[in-house]
Amino acid sequence: METLTTYLLPLLILPISIFLFLQIHQKTTKKQETNLPGSSGWPFIGENMDFAMLGAQTYVSQRMKKYSQDVFQTSLLGEKMAVFCGAHGHKFLFTNETKLLTSWWPESMKKALLFPEFVNNPVKEVTSLQRNFIRDILKPEALKRYISEMDCMTRSHLENDWVPYREVSIFPLSKKYTFALACKLFMSIEDEKHVEKLADHFTLITNGMFSMPINFPGTAYNGAIKGGKLVRDELMNIIVERKKKIMKNEDINLKGDLLSQMLVMKDENGEFTTDMEISNSIIGLLVASYETTSSMVTFVLKYLAEIPEVYEKVLKEQMSIVESKAPGELLSWEDIEKMKYSWNMAREALRLIPPAQGSFREVITDFTYAGYTIPKGWKTFWMVHTTHKNPKYFPDPERFDPSRFEGSGPAPYTFVPFGGGPRMCPGKEYARLEVLVFMHNVVTRFRLEKLMPNEKIIFHSSPTPSNGLPVRLIPHNESVRLANTLSM
Structure with a gap:
């Protein structure tokens, strides 16, 4: 769920500012004293427009x-916020989870994603229900058995959606692939129409859910609320059907997926999860x-296309693996x-274009950091940008240089695409396996040539290439033929 909180950045857009300005009912709170430097911006609007x-x-x-350079105050999303900066700021927030801070989402996000019965619950309660279990399921030793399945699905995806074409757009195809893989591994759903139906709901x-939170018919936010209900209804149908199979002992081929394991799991009181x-x-x-x-896969391939x-x-490393295996071996x-x-x-x-930009917390007790008072009830915010592109931690930060990660790699708390501490994204290892399996299959088949060298990157819920990252696919047998022709 840490990953979800890092999606909140796109909420800080102009429509939110307008919405906040138009609010006529404001919560009255006791004035909270702080000596934090910074600015609260305009009344109601805060600094949303600047952001x-x-x-x-x-x-x-x-x-x-x-x-x-340590921490400053601002006002975003209608909330007083302390923005923590640098490696020390990251470390402080990550290591003080549950002691000084707790998870926080805006109401708009909770209403789009959760059942109405859970919207008013503390986020900590919602996200902790399965957190330890999901961490166990997504540990490297548990994920090993998924590698061959990932490889098989990647090969099928490339054969169907890449190989028949000379040109493809990587971003929409990576979204299609990563969602289909998740449906397969988490719920054993393979039917293409069923996956597409779920994907359509998720698109809503x-x-x-990051647009202006006004729930009127025709608005994007209204679509998110409807999409959330459609997804929840569909998942409840899937859960009910799976429970029937488990009761009839017909779940033999499915019990390895995440859903079936959740259904038979009990909490510390011996109760089944609802x-x-x-x-x-x-x-x-x-x-x-x-x-x-999908964003991670897209931008890895972007740099592979840009930097010969x-x-x-990468090709040399991956071909050595191909040569060590039998033909067709997964x-x-x-x-x-x-x-x-x-x-x-x-x-x-990931350092240069992290899929997640940062995340929020809520202060549960007054505390002091770097000589400044952070009051209870304030929100905190950390961003990857205070370290990922900071020359203090990464010299010549705009230069693409994989050697930064050799040996002991970057200093602690400077490279944080998955967060850190107790709330580190539990899907980190899953993402690593997914991107490496995908890289292997793409580079051992194709060279990539960008069709829009100066394509802009825009930010929605994650960074997105404005035109989907269109590339020309050059199969290796063709690239060898071209090289031989040019040398004649």
């Missing part, structure tokens, strides 16, 4: 220079796999462990 117009990276760098959610709680957890995993993982010398090193855990340069390359892509 939206400048972009997260420029916004935070300007205020760090103006106010403090992701297109609208269907709604299971649905909440599945929705969280599907939303994460639909957005952040990096591509060649990838194994041992193969994944050999992909060291490929993973360093992927991590450098």
Whole structure:
């Protein structure tokens, strides 16, 4: 669920500012004293407009220079916020989870994703219901058995959606693939029409839950509310059918997936988890796999298409794995462990274009940090940009350099695409396996040529190439033929 909280950045856009300005009912709260440097911006609007117009990276760098390199105050989403900066700020927030801070989502997000019965519950209660269990399921040792299935699905996806074409758009195809894979591994859903139906519902959610939270017919937010209900209804149907199979002992081929394991799991009191709680957890995993993982795959391939010398090193590493295996043999855990340069390359892509920009917390008790008072009830915010592109931690930060991750790698709390501490994204290892399996299959088949060299990156729920990252596919047998022709 940490991944979900990091989606909140796109909420800070102009429509939110207008919405907040138009609010006529404001909560009355006792004045809270703080000596934090910074600005609360305009009444009602706060600094939402500045954030939206400048972009997260420029916004935070300007205020760090103006106010403090440690922490500064602002007002976003109608909330008083303390923005923590740098590795020390990350460490403080990550290591003080549950002691000084707790999870926080805006009401708009909770209403789009959760059952109405859970909207008023503390986020900590909602996200912790399955957290330990999901962490266990997504540990490396538990994921090993999924590698061959990931490889098989990737091969099928490329054969059907890439190989027949000379040109493809990577982003929409990566979303299609990552969502289908999640449906298969989490719920054993393979029927293409069923997957497409669920994906359509999720598109409504992701297109609208970060828009202006006005629930009128025709608005994007109204679509997100409807999409959320459709997804929850569909998942409840799936859960009911699965429970029937379990009761009839017909679940033999399905009990390895996440859903079946959740259905037979009991809590510390010996009670089974409720269907709604299971649905909440599945929705969280599907939303994460639909957005952040597909973004990660997309931008890894972007850099492979842009930087020939990096591509060649990845290709050499991946071809050595191909040559060590029998024809048609699927990838194994041992193969994944050999992909060291490929993973360093992927991590450098995550440093430069992280799928998640940061996340929020709520202060549960007054505390002092760097000499400044942070009052109870305030929200905190950390952003990857205070370290990922900071020359203090990464010299020449705009340069793509996978060697940064060799040896002991970056200093602690400077590379944080998956967060950190108790709330570190439990899907980190799942994402690593998924992107490496995908990289392996793409680079051993094709060279990629970008069709729009200067394509812009825009930010919705995750960074998105404005035109979907269109590329020309050059199969290796063709690239060899072209090279031979040019040398004649």
